[in-house]
Amino acid sequence: MRSALAALAAVASALEAGAAHAQGRAVPAREATVDELVIAVQGGSRGAFTGLYERFHRVVHAVVLARVPAGDAGDVVQEVFAEAWQRVSTLREPAAFPGWIVTLARHRAVDHARRRRPPVDDPADLAVSPPPTSEAVAALRAIRALPETYRETLLMRLVEGLTGPEIAARTGMTPKSVRVHLHRGMKLLRKRLEAGPAPTRGERGAR
Amino acid sequence: MNDDADYLWDRSGDDPELARLERALAGFAHDAPLREPWRRRRRGLVVSALVVAAAAAVVLALALGRDRPRAELARGPDAAPAGALACAGGDGFPFQVRGGLARCDGGAAPDGARGVLRVGAWLETEPGATADLQVADIGAIRLRAASRLRLVASGPDQHRLELARGRLSAQVTAPPRLFVIDTPVGAAVDLGCAYDLSVDDAGRTHLRVTAGAVSLEGRGHAAWVPWGYEVDAEPGRGPGTPRRSDAPERLRAAVLAFDAAAGEGAAAGAALSVILDDAGAADAPLLWNLLPRTAGGDRAAVFARLDELTLRPEWVLDEAVLAAEPVALERWRQSLEGERNVGAWDAP
Numbered sequence: 001m002r003s004a005l006a007a008l009a010a011v012a013s014a015l016e017a018g019a020a021h022a023q024g025r026a027v028p029a030r031e032a033t034v035d036e037l038v039i040a041v042q043g044g045s046r047g048a049f050t051g052l053y054e055r056f057h058r059v060v061h062a063v064v065l066a067r068v069p070a071g072d073a074g075d076v077v078q079e080v081f082a083e084a085w086q087r088v089s090t091l092r093e094p095a096a097f098p099g100w101i102v103t104l105a106r107h108r109a110v111d112h113a114r115r116r117r118p119p120v121d122d123p124a125d126l127a128v129s130p131p132p133t134s135e136a137v138a139a140l141r142a143i144r145a146l147p148e149t150y151r152e153t154l155l156m157r158l159v160e161g162l163t164g165p166e167i168a169a170r171t172g173m174t175p176k177s178v179r180v181h182l183h184r185g186m187k188l189l190r191k192r193l194e195a196g197p198a199p200t201r202g203e204r205g206a207r
Numbered sequence: 208m209n210d211d212a213d214y215l216w217d218r219s220g221d222d223p224e225l226a227r228l229e230r231a232l233a234g235f236a237h238d239a240p241l242r243e244p245w246r247r248r249r250r251g252l253v254v255s256a257l258v259v260a261a262a263a264a265v266v267l268a269l270a271l272g273r274d275r276p277r278a279e280l281a282r283g284p285d286a287a288p289a290g291a292l293a294c295a296g297g298d299g300f301p302f303q304v305r306g307g308l309a310r311c312d313g314g315a316a317p318d319g320a321r322g323v324l325r326v327g328a329w330l331e332t333e334p335g336a337t338a339d340l341q342v343a344d345i346g347a348i349r350l351r352a353a354s355r356l357r358l359v360a361s362g363p364d365q366h367r368l369e370l371a372r373g374r375l376s377a378q379v380t381a382p383p384r385l386f387v388i389d390t391p392v393g394a395a396v397d398l399g400c401a402y403d404l405s406v407d408d409a410g411r412t413h414l415r416v417t418a419g420a421v422s423l424e425g426r427g428h429a430a431w432v433p434w435g436y437e438v439d440a441e442p443g444r445g446p447g448t449p450r451r452s453d454a455p456e457r458l459r460a461a462v463l464a465f466d467a468a469a470g471e472g473a474a475a476g477a478a479l480s481v482i483l484d485d486a487g488a489a490d491a492p493l494l495w496n497l498l499p500r501t502a503g504g505d506r507a508a509v510f511a512r513l514d515e516l517t518l519r520p521e522w523v524l525d526e527a528v529l530a531a532e533p534v535a536l537e538r539w540r541q542s543l544e545g546e547r548n549v550g551a552w553d554a555p
Contacts, residue, residue: 046245053241061237070235078242085244096534099520103541110545136231148518157215159232164216182215186225 038094041085049088053081056101058160059170063105065159066144066151067113070132076112080105099172142192150185157182294322294330299358300340300348307336307352324358331355332373342366345386346379359389374405378418392440393425400434412440415452420544423449428500431540433492444469448496451489458485462493470500479505488516491543499531506531517543 032040032051040048060080064073083104091100132140143154156162156171164182168175212220294311301323302311309316312328316338324330324340330350332338338350343366350356354373360366369389378401379386386397391410395402400419406412414423415437423430423438426445432438438449447466450459461481468475479501486494494513501509510528513519520542527535 046243049244050241057239057241058237065235074237074239077237077239081241082244093534099538103538103545106545107541132234133231136234139228139232140235158229159235161229161233161236163218179216186215 034097035094038088038091038097041088042091042094049081049085052084052097052101056098056170057081058162059098059156059167060101060105062155062160063102063152064109064112065140065155066148067106067109070140072112076108077105080108083108096172098170102171139189139193142189145192146185146188150181150188153178153181154185154189294324294328297323297325299323299325299328299361300342302330302338302340302350304332304336304338308333309336309338324356326358326361329355329357329371342377342379342386345381346377348378349376351375370404370406372406372408374403376403377401384422390440392442392444393423393446396422396424398422402432410442414438414440430496431492433544435489436492439463439466441466448493448500450493454490454493455485457481458490461485465497470505476505479508483508483512486512486516491517495536495540495543498528498536518546 032048034052034055037048037051037055041052057077061073061077064076064080068076080101084101087104088097091097140159143151143158146154153167153173156167157164162170164178165175167173167182168178171178173181214220214222214225294314294316301321303321304316304318307318309320310329310331310333311322311324316322318336330338330340332350332352332354334353336352340348340350340356342348343361345366348356348368351374354375355371356373356375357369357371358367359369365385365387367387367389371391375388377386377388377397379397379399381397381399383398384396388395388404390404390406390412392412395404395412395414398420400416400421402414402416402418402421404412404414412423414421414432416432416434418434420431420433423432423440423446425440428445430438430446430449432449435452436449437452438447440446444466448462450462454462458481461478465475465478465482468478479497482490482493482497491513494509494516497509498506498513507529510525520538523535523539523542528539
């Protein structure tokens with residue numbers, strides 16, 4: 001109970017500091033930790049949950065986009081957070097939240113992908129606003145064609161704009177692993193982009 | 208030029224080609240605000256209320272429709288005493304008997320009879336008879352012939368039954384752990400699935416999962432049994448190690464031998480060697496279940512084989528698996544489940 005109250009106080013303080021910052025007041029802000037946010041959410045704090053969303057929605061989107069057409073990915077992200085809101089009280093270790101939310105995202109994305117055909121050359125990739133360039137669509141499909149190990153990390157870096165250290169902090173992976181994934185994945189991606197677009201399903205079927 | 212600069216890692220330095228790729232892909236980035244799930248939940252509650260109202264209407268209709276069978280039951284040759292008609296009303300799981308005679312709470316229920324299995328009541332089928340039960344609004348059970356089933360509890364947090372003898376098939380769509388069936392040697396905890404469960408006269412339990420997954424739990428052990436897998440649980444020993452339902456005979460026998468030796472001694476060692484030699488990617492759940500059931504060098508060997516056959520999440524560390532840390536094992540299990548569900552392991 002004490003830790004929940006402490007977390008709520010920390011979150012309230014962080015939110016207040018954020019509000020003050022937005023109003024132009026100089027308040028020494030300490031960003032609430034993920035643990036504190038999770039404990040506060042488990043105590044019913046909606047503000048803390050919004051804080052978790054702001055910190056993790058890009059990671060979740062990258063995990064989903066690795067498996068789901070771009071036009072559907074946003075809805076799946078919201079489903080993941082709706083499920084997280086309902087189930088976060090069952091999370092015993094607040095520090096496990098990054099791995100937990102990524103796993104939830106992976107499951108929901110897999111469920112969605114199972115209901116649809118594979119997204120490799122799905123026209124729903126074009127259903128975003130503004131419509132992506134052909135280069136962007138080709139690059140996204142090339143990333144999706146990489147081994148699974150590299151897909152999510154590259155999407156977090158190249159699409160969501162997170163840096164390596166941010167990816168490590170938000171996924172629970174070690175910085176060393178993230179670095180290795182980024183560099184190996186990027187090397188493969190460059191090769192594939194230089195080799196030109198992979199054949200679409202229709203083209204493969206015609207051979 | 209800074210030699211430590213690494214644009215890919217932290218945007219330090221300069222990489223025009225990569226920056227161009229970033230700009231091209233930035234259109235796919237996610238920047239939508241949170242759709243507040245607590246509002247969504249309220250909508251969910253409205254829907255739930257409508258569902259509850261609809262269910263109430265169905266129950267009312269069933270109650271009205273029950274009048275005729277109840278009258279027939281009272282007039283029939285096996286007519287039960289007035290007290291036995293308890294299964295004709297009240298709260299519980301509605302059922303219908305087919306193909307023969309059943310007994311509910313001691314009262315006879317002939318072919319075609321409908322009733323309600325209330326908390327605490329037993330439903331028993333004679334040879335040749337089956338009974339179909341509706342499990343609240345989450346699924347259905349077919350109780351096979353010569354079986355004995357009791358409703359232990361039913362509420363928003365859990366629906367719990369006890370299969371004392373015989374066989375049933377269950378099909379449930381519900382959040383994990385909401386639906387549980389106890390047997391003399393353990394508890395089959397639903398993780399969202401369809402399965403067959405049987406109990407013989409000695410209490411031996413056999414579970415075969417055809418969709419989703421079940422956790423068979425007892426005596427401090429839990430066996431994760433995903434679709435396409437089956438497991439036995441023996442009195443005094445708890446759940447064994449799940450194996451593929453279509454496992455080759457040599458592998459199946461090795462798993463049973465490992466369980467019979469309780470995972471210890473030379474016999475278990477020999478059985479484990481066969482398992483490690485014969486296991487393919489489709490046997491990943493078997494290997495995962497062996498991790499907490501082995502120790503030392505045996506666990507290291509199981510870990511090495513599982514790691515070879517599957518893609519372990521980066522954040523599941525070697526030392527955590529070798530120490531059988533529950534959080535690490537659970538994360539790997541969830542990853543295995545996800546991979547399995549997209550068909551990555553269809554081929555042995």
